[in-house]
Amino acid sequence: MLKGLAITPPVVGRISIGRIVERAGKRLPEKDDQFTLTTQVQQRGEWLLHPLNEQLHKATSGKLRAIPVRMLFNDPDLNLRADYSLFARETGRPMCVGNGETCRRVAGDGIENLPCASPDGCSFGQQGGCKPYARLNVLIGDEDEMGSFVFRTTSFNSIRTLAARLHYFAAVSGNLLACLPLELKLRGKSTAQSYRSAIYYVDLSVRVGSTLEEALTQARELDARRKSAGFDQAALDTAARLGFANGAFEDSAEEQAAVAEEFYPSSEPAKASSEPPPTEPGSPARPTLREKLERQAVLLGGAAA
Template identity: 65%
Template sequence: MIKGLAITPPVLGRISIGKVVEKNGMRLPEKDDQFTITSQVQTRDGWVLHPLDEHLRKDQGGKIRSIPVRLLFNDPDLNFRAEYCLFDRTSGRPLCVGNGETCKRSTSEGLQSLPCPSPDGCPLAKGGNCKPYGRLNVAIGDDDLLGSFVFRTTGFNSIRTLSARLSYLQALSGDRLACLPLEIRLRGKSTRQSHGTPIYYVDLIVRTGLSMEEAFAQANTLDRARRDAGFNQAALDAAARDGLLNGAFEDSDEEAEQVLEEFYPEATVASTPQTTGTSSYSSRKPKRDKPTLHDLIMQRTHSLQDQPAAPSNQP
């Protein structure tokens, strides 16, 4: 296995509750009240729809409000990875990723593990630079048990709801998350910040038409059948966990640019020139006139290090 490269679940397509549209020469995110399932192919007109999108849209009268899914893993943290992320909005590269206790941060001295006080208490997160960011991988259909569709979100409501549901369902099912018949469902709510306008978030529930008891019975049956066939779910979870820990940051350059385009509309992503040398990932910097967020962080770090220590009150 290549060291330093995060091995993530294989992705067949994307799930979103919005899209990126072009307005006045700028590509801006536009929220929606329905799911959209796309392939991994993007053209000038946007992401190419996946065949499943048309199929589900016909079944639901034109708008996809729920998607039947299964999870790949029994561990909730493998299915849904949520963390605080600070991206360089010029290059699209992740600079700092933390969980509220510890973080991995790219510094002038390389990658470092540091305390993470969460965005509210971190000086680098001022101005909304650091956001909660989650990725949910789900399987749609039974054609590919290891292939998944990824739903990315920076929405607090989706992150909190998905985290809670996964933990509860894992406990109730006796650690059989990967065998449960589930669906992701779009829900709406109004808040003071939305000024009465509905905002939409993603929930994870037992598949429509099944009671909780029926879903658990199906999960038990599928779990026994898989065990009899030699399916080792525990080993699969362990392999996925090792793969994610193999790299410093989960998102690649290309994925980070997609994240910036969708969740940071004010950011202007600069293209990085291709080189044929052996320079490292962190040393390949695009040419630009203005300092990047990474440069400003480095300057801030150095200034804090250069400040003299506060005088002691001890005699």
């Protein structure tokens, strides 16, 4: 095994809840209210749809807001890897990755192991835009039992919800998480931070039409069949754990490009977060989120006075 290279689950496709659109010469993220399954191939700047995307759409009446999945591993933290991450905006290369206690940071002479104070307490992270970043690998369909779809997200709501669900399902199933029939579900909510407009996040639940008790029964039956066939889930988890630990950072050069496009997609990355979106000719300029928050702070300060 090559040292310094993280060995990650084989990926056959991507799961997204948005897409990249071009506006005024810039490639910008546009959120959606449904899932999209794509291949890992791009054509003319667009990710090609995976055949399962159409199949799942046909099975639903309307938008694709639920996907039947299984987990690869019994250990929740192997299925969902979440870190505080700071990426180089131009390339998507990880510059600092931490868990709130320790971090690995790229330095001039290599990689340093340092304390991690989380984004709010780290001056280095505040300067560069450190934020939560997670990757979830799931199995969809029966064509490839080791080939996963990856969902990448910087959504705190998705990360917190998925982490809680995975740990809860692992606990109640007696550590049979990889055998549970589950589904990814898109949920919406409104908050003060979103100015009461709908935002969407990803949740995990038992499949529609099934109860938790029925799912647990199916998990025990599948576990018994696998053991009878010689399937060693514990060994698979161990192999995955060793593979993730084999590299300083999980994302490869190809995945770094995907990170750059999905989370820092503007052709002028350093300015993307502070510039307002383009407006129609003659229309008033829309304030940025930073300007809205600054105005809100001024109003609150005035009210407090």
